[in-house]
Amino acid sequence: MVEKDTRRRTIHDVAQAAGVSISTASNALNGTGRTNAETRERVIRVAKEIGFRPNALARGLLSKRSHAIGMLTNDTYGRLTLPMAAGVSEVLVDHGLSVFLCATNNDPRLARLHLEALLDRQVDGIIFTATRLDLEPPAELAKLAIPVVYAFAEGPPETISFFPDDAQGARLAVEHLKGLGRSRILHITGPEDYLSVRIRAEAYCESFGKGAEVHYGDWSEEWGHEAIDAVFSRPGEKPDAIFCGNDEIARGVIDALRDIGITVPKDVAVVGFDNWEVISRQTRPPLTTVDMELKEIGRRAGLAILRLTQGEAVPTGITRLSCRLVVRQSCGGQAG
CATH class of the missing domain: 3.40.50.2300 (Response regulator)
Incomplete structure (x- = not known):
């Protein structure tokens, strides 16, 4: 009986299978360097064929991004947040970004712990959602060095907020x-x-x-x-x-x-x-x-946070989305 090789594939495996150097394989997969189109296509094809998955931690260290977004909410049961999270994920997934959803249960201490955990993971941005428009967001959000967007919640002045009309x-x-x-x-x-x-x-x-x-x-x-x-x-x-x-x-x-x-x-x-x-x-x-239209609110928030993490300017203020x-x-x- 032949045992199946279940070990994790590395960049070394890709380079060997594609017949190129490790640096060429890395450049082809990351879209850097001067790799010609034919070589780049071959490396990408081989990587897929052998089941190579890039190390997210290493990629994050190189790009100085975690490729993850945090969603902080007081919505314990997800009645409002889950449809919004679906909209956020729909936008971000094609750009290789993951979403971490953290529920605070209206507990300020738990909110701080979740926020610290998200920051420890070095998330690229945070979306705050709530169960009511007039809920005060955690004050710490306004002091962060990473982008923050508010969905079904109103942020401080000069921030970006989306909620239903x-x-x-x-x-x-x-x-x-x-x-x-x-x-x-x-x-x-x-x-x-x-x-x-x-x-x-x-x-x-x-x-x-x-x-x-x-x-x-x-x-x-x-x-x-x-x-x-x-x-x-x-x-x-x-x-x-x-x-x-x-x-x-x-x-x-x-x-x-x-x-x-x-x-x-x-x-x-x-x-x-x-x-x-x-x-x-x-x-x-x-x-x-x-x-x-909660999913659309999430989608709009996702688009805003994506643009912000890419260094683009997004108009601040409140956007009221039409109901149906x-x-x-x-x-x-x-x-x-």
């Missing part, structure tokens, strides 16, 4: 409901101390106009139930549409309406906010909702 997203929801002929639109949303909640509520009030009514509560299905119980137990005209601050609230709203014999969307149309598909697609009926309305059956549309 909450006001535009709220207007999308309200205008869609008005376009369906709904004239008594209620807004049931999350805690008023969240900046995004206040932005969406203000946009809802401006878009809907006279008769606007906002109910603040928790980010939960239970709050959706409670709000419906309160609204439909009082005397007077009832809403024919409800715009909810997130998809969890919306599912609670729909379940509560069903419990009291009100049909969605025939009697009341419902729109959520998030497009958290594990909820929005499984709600009955499937939920029309505003998608914050996903129409499903809770407003009478087709499942999306």
Whole structure:
């Protein structure tokens, strides 16, 4: 029985197999020196054939780059960060950059430890993400000598930040409901101390106009139930549409309406906010909702950090990315 050779291939193996010197093989693989095109192509082909992988540590020492980016987040469950991380990775992977994702669990000490670990790895840059726009980023980030980009978070002045245009997203929801002929639109949303909640509520009030009514509560299905119980137990005209601050609230709203014999969307149309598909697609009926385009936010942050690590200039300031309305059956549309 012939044993399989499983040892790691080296630059020496590449040079020997390609019939060139070690320095020529190195120049061909790194795109340096005066290696002619034919030799370079042969060396690269041979390296692939024998399974040679360059030593990342050695490459980093030569280039003074780690070819890695750190993502620091307080998002323990990854609800917001994982879609953004997918967008970041999509941009960076073709440029040979890896992403290290570190969750702080809102613990300042853990945030410092993660940051120190990323710096010890000599990452080329850091992307900070959060679960709310008004969360204060770690102060240490502003003092770093490497590039820092903020995604779904606002950095200090003269930094680069990307987050969703909450006001535009709220207007999308309200205008869609008005376009369906709904004239008594209620807004049931999350805690008023969240900046995004206040932005969406203000946009809802401006878009809907006279008769606007906002109910603040928790980010939960239970709050959706409670709000419906309160609204439909009082005397007077009832809403024919409800715009909810997130998809969890919306599912609670729909379940509560069903419990009291009100049909969605025939009697009341419902729109959520998030497009958290594990909820929005499984709600009955499937939920029309505003998608914050988290992956695109990550992609834009990834492009910015890539350009910065390559020494290019990137305009500072806040970039608000447009949201997208996903129409499903809770407003009478087709499942999306």
